[in-house]
Amino acid sequence: MDEVFKALADPSRRSLLDRLHAKxxxxxxxxxDGLAMTRQAVTKHLAILEEANLxxxxxxxxxxxxxxxxxxxxxxxxxxxRKFDRAKLVALGELKRRLEDES
Amino acid sequence: xxxxRFKPAIVYTxxxxxxxxxxxxxxxxxxxxxxxxxGFAVEAxxxxxxxxxxxxxxxxxxxxxxxxxxxxxxxxxxxxxxxWPELVEKLGPTLVTYEIEPAGQNVKLTMLQSHDxxxxxxxxxxxREGWPAILSNLKSVLETGSAMTIPMKPPQRMLAALKAxxxxxx
Numbered sequence: 001m002d003e004v005f006k007a008l009a010d011p012s013r014r015s016l017l018d019r020l021h022a023k024x025x026x027x028x029x030x031x032x033d034g035l036a037m038t039r040q041a042v043t044k045h046l047a048i049l050e051e052a053n054l055x056x057x058x059x060x061x062x063x064x065x066x067x068x069x070x071x072x073x074x075x076x077x078x079x080x081x082r083k084f085d086r087a088k089l090v091a092l093g094e095l096k097r098r099l100e101d102e103s
Numbered sequence: 104x105x106x107x108r109f110k111p112a113i114v115y116t117x118x119x120x121x122x123x124x125x126x127x128x129x130x131x132x133x134x135x136x137x138x139x140x141x142g143f144a145v146e147a148x149x150x151x152x153x154x155x156x157x158x159x160x161x162x163x164x165x166x167x168x169x170x171x172x173x174x175x176x177x178x179x180x181x182x183x184x185x186x187w188p189e190l191v192e193k194l195g196p197t198l199v200t201y202e203i204e205p206a207g208q209n210v211k212l213t214m215l216q217s218h219d220x221x222x223x224x225x226x227x228x229x230x231r232e233g234w235p236a237i238l239s240n241l242k243s244v245l246e247t248g249s250a251m252t253i254p255m256k257p258p259q260r261m262l263a264a265l266k267a268x269x270x271x272x273x
Contacts, residue, residue, distance in 0.1 A: 024112065024113070024114075025110070025111060025112070025114070053116055053117075053118065056114045056115065056116040056213060058111060058114055058213070058215065060110060060111065061107070065111070067111070067113070067114035067115075069114065069115055069116050070115070070231075070235055071115050071116065071117045071235050071238055071239065074235035074236070074239055075239055078239060078251070
């Protein structure tokens, strides 16, 4: 679990997860597109994310595709969030999102 | 069926303190699946073309599929078709692949859900919400012998999207 928090502590790595969240299953080239990071830096960050099991890669034909793996985050949720009634937290999150969208 | 036409839409990985044989058994037998998959009983005839079904607690067939690839205890690919009227006609077949690899003293289990056409986020939300719970529960069952009861129901946005396509949902 240390690895998950360490991996999530970096804004560049979180932005890579955001990109996979928006579009799952991207090859390295596509993930690098429009980013202010070098290809080497992206590769290094992806390795850390994969080590923490937040990203899974698979071979598809000749491409290596990257997928967001939410299983460790789900396990964190089960450990600490479950008992606080997820439905209420979802409702609060939704309220925040709507109010902030209006502004 | 030409499975090279299918592209994974959802890929999840979990590490389990177990052996490949036990993980294989858990994925393919009702005795285990009833504990981690909301009481659903997996019945698998483990040969190419054999039936792969998941029966709901009321006895009805919920997942109706066939074995496509079978290499125990390393890889299993099945068609994973939810048994709702016109679902396969409208969405095409769904493939689920399990890959089991030793990882030191543990096992790395990867689940891939693949489709032969683009599927909307609304419809994929079913798998995206369901699989992490199923896989976490599978891990608990293998590591501790029991699992939490996570109430699972299909997300509203998925049901609405299916309904809009003319697929009958319960």
